[in-house]
Amino acid sequence: MLQDDFKQILKEKGLKITKQRILVLEALASCEDKHLTAEEIYEIVKADFPEIGLATVYRTIQLLVELDLVESIQLGDGYVRYEIGKLNGEEAHHHHHLICLECGKIISFRDDLLDELEARIMESASFQVTNHEVKLYGYCKECLRKRQESQS
DSSP states (O other): OOHHHHHHHHHHTTOOOOHHHHHHHHHHHHTTTTOBOHHHHHHHHHHHOTTOOHHHHHHHHHHHHHTTSEEEEEOSSSOEEEEEOOBTTBOGGGOEEEEETTTOOEEEEOOOTTHHHHHHHHHHHOOOOOOOOOEEEEOOHHHHHHHHHHHO
16 A cells, blocks of 8 residues: 555544654555564664654554554464554455464465354344454464374
């Protein structure tokens, strides 16, 4: 996503457009499937804006989370990680995480097989699901291959 897009989104949300906010959003967009920690975001932003402080990055991330522009996720590794949330009205609702128990690799799985379940919940319980989080644990292709090789 381009810097102009981020500026427009911030403007529509009634936020001041700051270099810090743009750089945090750009860092997340450039590492879309990496699920970065605040410290990793800080290192990326610091490369272009050395005078930024870690506390500023944390405050910026928190504000962007509150506005649903950034989502925080916990993948069971003890870190809070972040990814792009809702931009231009598009929801990050339709993706889930596959987590390798061997190497810790995190793979985004972009499909939503739960639409039918959500519709049934609305119909039977009059409860509208607005979001869900699915984490599936197992072994990535490389680790599965290694495990199979070691068993033979």
